[in-house]
Structure formats: structure tokens, C-alpha cells
Amino acid sequence: MEPTIKIALVGAGMFGGDVHLRAYADLQRFGIAGQLARVGLDKFNRELAPVKFGLVAIATRSQRSAEKSAAAFKEWTGHSPKCYSGDEPWHDILRDFPDLDVLAVATPDHLHTQPILAALAKGVHVLTEKPMCLTTHEADQIIEAARAKNRVVGVDMHKRYDPDHLRIRDDIQKRIGAPLYGTAFLEEPLEVSTSTFKWVESSDPFSYVGPHWTDLIYSYYKAKPVSLTAVGQKKRLVRDGINAYDAVQVRVDFDNGMSINFHNNWITPADFEGPVNQGHEIVGADGKVESDQQYRGFRWWNKGGGSRTSNNHFTRDVLRADGTKAYVGYGVDSLTVALVAVCRVKFAGETRDAVASLYPTAEEARITCAIVDAAARVRDLNFKYMSEGKGATVTARFGKDGITICDPNRAGEGADKVFQRIYEKAI
Numbered sequence: 001m002e003p004t005i006k007i008a009l010v011g012a013g014m015f016g017g018d019v020h021l022r023a024y025a026d027l028q029r030f031g032i033a034g035q036l037a038r039v040g041l042d043k044f045n046r047e048l049a050p051v052k053f054g055l056v057a058i059a060t061r062s063q064r065s066a067e068k069s070a071a072a073f074k075e076w077t078g079h080s081p082k083c084y085s086g087d088e089p090w091h092d093i094l095r096d097f098p099d100l101d102v103l104a105v106a107t108p109d110h111l112h113t114q115p116i117l118a119a120l121a122k123g124v125h126v127l128t129e130k131p132m133c134l135t136t137h138e139a140d141q142i143i144e145a146a147r148a149k150n151r152v153v154g155v156d157m158h159k160r161y162d163p164d165h166l167r168i169r170d171d172i173q174k175r176i177g178a179p180l181y182g183t184a185f186l187e188e189p190l191e192v193s194t195s196t197f198k199w200v201e202s203s204d205p206f207s208y209v210g211p212h213w214t215d216l217i218y219s220y221y222k223a224k225p226v227s228l229t230a231v232g233q234k235k236r237l238v239r240d241g242i243n244a245y246d247a248v249q250v251r252v253d254f255d256n257g258m259s260i261n262f263h264n265n266w267i268t269p270a271d272f273e274g275p276v277n278q279g280h281e282i283v284g285a286d287g288k289v290e291s292d293q294q295y296r297g298f299r300w301w302n303k304g305g306g307s308r309t310s311n312n313h314f315t316r317d318v319l320r321a322d323g324t325k326a327y328v329g330y331g332v333d334s335l336t337v338a339l340v341a342v343c344r345v346k347f348a349g350e351t352r353d354a355v356a357s358l359y360p361t362a363e364e365a366r367i368t369c370a371i372v373d374a375a376a377r378v379r380d381l382n383f384k385y386m387s388e389g390k391g392a393t394v395t396a397r398f399g400k401d402g403i404t405i406c407d408p409n410r411a412g413e414g415a416d417k418v419f420q421r422i423y424e425k426a427i
Contacts, residue, residue, distance in 0.1 A: 003050055003347055005339065007102045008057040008093045009081075010115050012069040014196055015129060016106025019315060021069055022327040023335050024104075025076040027053035032343070035336045038328070039161065041358065048343055056097055057082045059089035076324070090115040094122045102127055102342055104335075108199040109208060113138045116153065120145040125152045125342045127335060131211040131372055132365040134203075136403065136423045139369040143362045150352050152345060153362040154338025157215040160360060161333035162313055164291050168282075169220050177286030179221060179258035184213035184280035188266035194240055204232060205264035206248035206375060211368045213262050213280060214252070215360065218367055220282075223254035224427060225371055229395045230379040231386070236267045245383075250375045258282075273299075274309040334360065370427050374403050377422065385409055398427040 007027075009020055026035075033049040036042045055073060058081045060066040066083035074080040084092050090103060103119035105112055105128040113133045116126050120142070132155050133139055146153045159165055173179070186209045193200045217223070232245040247265035254260070260282075268277060279292040294309065301307040315329035337359040344350040344358070356363070374396035382392035390409055397404045402424040410417040 002052050003343075004052045004054060005101045005342060005346070006054050006056050006097060006099060007104055008059070008090075008097060008100055009055060009069075009104045009106065010059045010090050010093070011106035011108075011129075012058055012060045012065060013106065013108075014192075016104070017065075017069050017072075019331050020104055020106055020335065021055075021058075021073060022076070022315075023332045024053065024055045025073055026327055026332075027339075028055060028073075028077045028079060032336065032339060035328070035332065036340070039333050039337050039340075041337065041340050044340060044343075047348075048340065051343055051347070053339075054079070055081045056100070057084060057093045059084035059086075059093055061085060061087065088114065090118050094118060094124065098122075100124050101346065102339070105129060108197065108202070110134055110199065110202045113142065116142055117145055120149050120151055120153070123149050123151065125154075125345070127154045127156065127338045127342075129156050130215070130365070131207060131368055132362060133369055134207060134376070135373045136366070136370045136425070136427070139362070139366040140425060143366060146352065146362055150345070152338060152341045152352055152355065152359070153365075154335075154341060155215075155360045155362065155365040156334045156338075157212065157219075157360040157365070158314075158331050158334035159212045159216045160219045161330035161337075162293065163330070164293070164313070165216060165219075168289055168291065172289045173220050173282070173284070175287055176282065176284030176289055178284060179256065180283045180285060181259045181261075182217075182280060182282035183261045183263065184217070185263040185278060186210070186212060187264065187268045187277040189268045189270060189272065189276065190236075190266070191270060193237055193244060193266040194242065200237070200242060200244040200266070204245040204248050204376065204379070205266045206230070206232075206250055206262060206379075207372050208264070208266070210248070210250065210262050210264050210375075211365075211372060213260075214368045214371050215364070216280070217254075217260055218364065219360075221254070221256055221258070223256040223258065224367060225252050225398045226255050227395055227397050228252045228371065228374055228378065229382070229392065230375040231382050231392045232379045234383070245379070248375070248379055250371070250379075252371060271306065273307045275311070367427070370398065370403060370423075374398070374405070374422070377405055381405070381407060400426040403427060 063085040232248040317325035341355040381394040
């Protein structure tokens with residue numbers, strides 16, 4: 001029998017229905033070997049060339065959405081995955097496909113944990129969108145389950161694979177010396193928070209896209225957080241009856257002495273020239289690096305279209321001789337490396353520890369989850385106190401004793417109220 005990896009996709013919205021679906025279509029038709037040199041894993045080319053990949057199921061909240069994605073997949077590949085819908089469709093998938101290898105999770109941020117844990121309980125590997133989850137407790141549940149079943153939980157942290165970021169990681173960050181401070185920003189269009197996503201009141205712009213940057217900084221320096229402060233604003237979205245943060249700013253201090261400010265919003269006007277506005281800079285003891293991921297020098301304008309910019313590194317179409325289009329870019333690379341790890345576990349008998357260097361792991365994602373968890377609590381308290389004229393004085397501390405929220409506004413209630421331990425395992 002041919003070696004085969006069976007994949008099911010839960011969630012086919014903006015990212016699942018585009019990046020995941022198209023990446024799996026190429027895998028279905030041509031396998032994984034052609035992608036491996038992009039991520040430095042071409043030593044596995046001959047070993048993995050015979051492996052077949054098949055998308056066996058697509059699940060979304062509505063049957064219509066699932067059928068639409070399945071129809072697109074059939075048009076690309078000639079194969080039609082089985083469709084599922086409902087509030088928890090992953091249970092039906094796991095029941096109907098007991099030999100499933102990978103559950104890809106592209107549900108809304110706050111709905112990642114349930115399908116991940118359900119898959120792991122059945123011995124199925126997971127490939128999930130960021131953030132892996134929204135709390136440190138959930139992160140530890142996922143890690144414990146993955147270890148118990150020797151299963152891969154790959155997290156789509158694709159900014160690690162941007163060629164500019166790889167240059168910073170492998171070269172420039174060594175030239176600029178010990179890191180001192182920096183800024184990372186990602187500003188999403190207003191349509192994301194007002195029409196694309198219906199769940200923005202259950203999240204915030206930092207929890208949604210900040211993990212890209214917190215993980216990227218970790219990939220550069222392997223530094224852990226020691227403290228943070230966070231503030232957020234609610235002015236634009238409330239005009240549309242949406243009780244969600246317009247923007248959030250988080251400053252994180254790390255154990256190597258650097259301090260990074262993360263700025264995120266999802267209210268950028270529709271006539272902005274790029275899909276998003278994003279970039280980061282780091283100042284070191286001996287230099288500085290600046291990286292603008294929004295404007296990379298590629299710009300055009302036309303009558304009625306205004307000025308536009310495009311990120312041709314994230315994903316791009318490569319025209320084949322038969323008129324079909326290959327789908328490549330660092331947006332696909334993060335999925336590729338996790339699937340290589342899955343193949344090594346399934347076909348080479350490797351342990352999850354042995355393949356951990358190949359992909360962004362759940363253990364690494366835990367650091368981002370802890371930051372997101374603490375930032376949400378600090379942000380909400382500071383928002384409350386700012387509205388009361390008390391200032392943004394709340395912070396969080398990370399360490400071997402876990403996560404502690406420091407709230408000086410509760411000084412009159414005793415030390416146990418000022419310093420509240422929200423998680424007791426080491427970060």
C-alpha cells in the first residue's frame with residue numbers, strides 16, 4: 001500500500017478556505033517533496049516523495065460553506081472531500097475517519113481548543129492556526145494530551161518563514177548585537193472586525209494577530225517574558241454596535257533584557273493601499289534592523305483602482321504549463337514543516353520530541369498563549385481604570401511561580417488582592 005496522510009479541515013473561512021485549502025490541493029495532486037527545499041528540509045525529498053496526501057473532509061458551521069469549499073477543491077483536484085457542518089463537526093469527522101492522520105483547525109480563535117483536544121484523544125495529529133489557544137491552562141492541556149499520545153501539534157506561525165525574517169534570524173540579529181528594544185505592528189482592515197469575522201467580541205486585535213509577532217521575536221532570541229503591560233481602546237467599533245477593542249498595545253519585557261512593544265488594530269480604512277499594514281524593528285547594542293512587511297517596494301496604480309501594494313512573499317500563484325497554478329510562499333511553508341513532522345512520526349517511527357526542531361511546536365506556542373492570556377486580563381483592568389480616571393497601572397509578571405497580575409488599585413484590600421496568581425506553573 002502507498003504511504004498516505006489523510007487530512008480533515010475544520011474551518012474554511014478567510015484562512016482555512018484559502019491558504020489551507022489551496023495548500024492541501026497541491027499536496028493532493030503532487031505531494032510534498034516539491035515544497036521541502038523552501039524550508040531547508042530537502043534531505044527528506046526522496047523519503048517523502050512517494051507519500052500521498054488526501055483531504056478527506058471539510059467542516060464548517062454551515063453546510064453551504066462546507067459544500068462551497070468542497071466544490072472548489074474538486075475543481076482544483078478532481079477530488080471531492082466529504083462535507084460536515086454544525087457547532088462541533090469535528091466529532092463526526094473523527095467518528096467517520098478512524099484512520100485520520102491530521103486534523104487542521106482553522107476555526108475562530110476562541111474555538112481552537114475543543115477540536116484540538118478531541119483530535120488528540122483519538123490519536124490524531126493537529127495542525128492549528130495561531131493562537132493555539134487563548135489561555136495558559138488550555139495550552140498545558142493540549143501539551144499534556146499531545147505528549148500522552150506522541151502526536152504532533154503544529155502551530156501555523158508563518159511569519160517565521162518570511163525570507164526577510166529568516167535573514168534577520170540567521171544573520172542580521174547577530175550583527176546588531178544584544179537586543180535593547182523594538183516595535184512590531186500589524187493593522188488589519190476594518191472589514192475583518194465588522195463583516196469578515198462575527199466573533200470579534202470574543203477576541204481582540206492583539207490576541208488575533210499579535211501572536212505572529214510574539215512568536216517571531218521568540219524565534220529570533222528564544223527569550224521568555226518576565227513582565228508586561230497592556231492597554232486597549234474602544235471608539236470606532238462601538239459606533240457599529242460592536243463591543244470590541246479597536247486597538248490594543250502590549251509591551252512585553254523579556255528575560256534577555258529587551259522590551260518589545262506590540263501594536264495591533266483591526267480598523268484600518270478600506271481605501272488603505274495594502275491588505276494590511278505591518279512591520280517591525282529591533283534596536284540592538286550595535287545596530288538596528290527595520291523590516292516593513294507591508295511595503296516591500298512593489299507598487300502599482302490604475303484608473304479607478306488607486307495606489308496598491310502587494311506582499312508577493314506570503315503566497316503567490318506560479319503558472320504551470322497546463323494552465324493551473326501552483327501555490328507557494330511562506331504562508332504555505334508553516335503548514336509544510338508540520339506535515340513533515342507528522343510524516344516522520346508515522347513512517348519513520350520518530351517521537352514527537354525527536355521531530356520538535358522541524359516545526360513551531362505546542363511548547364513554543366505556550367509562550368505566546370501565556371502572553372495573550374495575561375495581556376487580556378491586564379488590558380481589561382487598565383481599560384476599566386482608565387475610564388475611571390485612575391490610569392493604566394496594572395501589569396503582569398511571569399516566572400517560575402507562574403503568572404501574577406499586579407493591581408495597585410487594590411492596595412487597600414491586602415497584598416493577596418494586589419498580587420493575584422492566575423496560573424501557578426512555570427512560564
